[in-house]
Amino acid sequence: MRASDVVRIVVHTPEAAVHPLIHSKPRTGLQGKFSLEYALTSALLDDHPGFVSYTDGYVERPPAQRLIGPVEAVRTSKGPGLLTGDTSVQITIGHGTVPRTTLAPPPGSPQLAASKKEFAAKVADCGADAPGLHLGLDRKGAAQLMRDTFPVHHPEDYA
DSSP: OOGGGEEEEEEEEOHHHHTTOOOSSOOSHHHHTTOHHHHHHHHHHOSSOOGGGGSHHHHHSHHHHHHHTTEEEEEOOOOSSTTOSOOEEEEEETTEEEEEEEOOOOTTBTTBOOOHHHHHHHHHTTOTTSGGGGTTOOHHHHHHHHHHHSOOOOGGGGO
């Protein structure tokens, strides 16, 4: 499948998983880092979506901007955590639909602990200044950092 053939992407994902993803139509690299739509787009366009994929130039590329538009995020369960629940993706291409697929939990998720090598690679993908940030941070500390940084809340609970 070529990215140029994609006419629609529908992702079903737990609400908590998209809580920090606040930019549905990103125009800058920083906004792209907080965009479900751009994450899906870069996964289609780039061999390995890493640091360079989240620069202004990459987010602004015409093929990326075209693909961001037809992404529809369907929020499913509320779930208790950022990576709780299943995420599935269905891609419609010009001559038909690719069946829905459920994504495997990524290394570092609660269901699949990352090895030291996988964790180091994930941090390195964040940019040249990031690799030292994980020194001394264990799984429990990383989980607490995520909870503190991206608390999941539901505004309707306070109405």
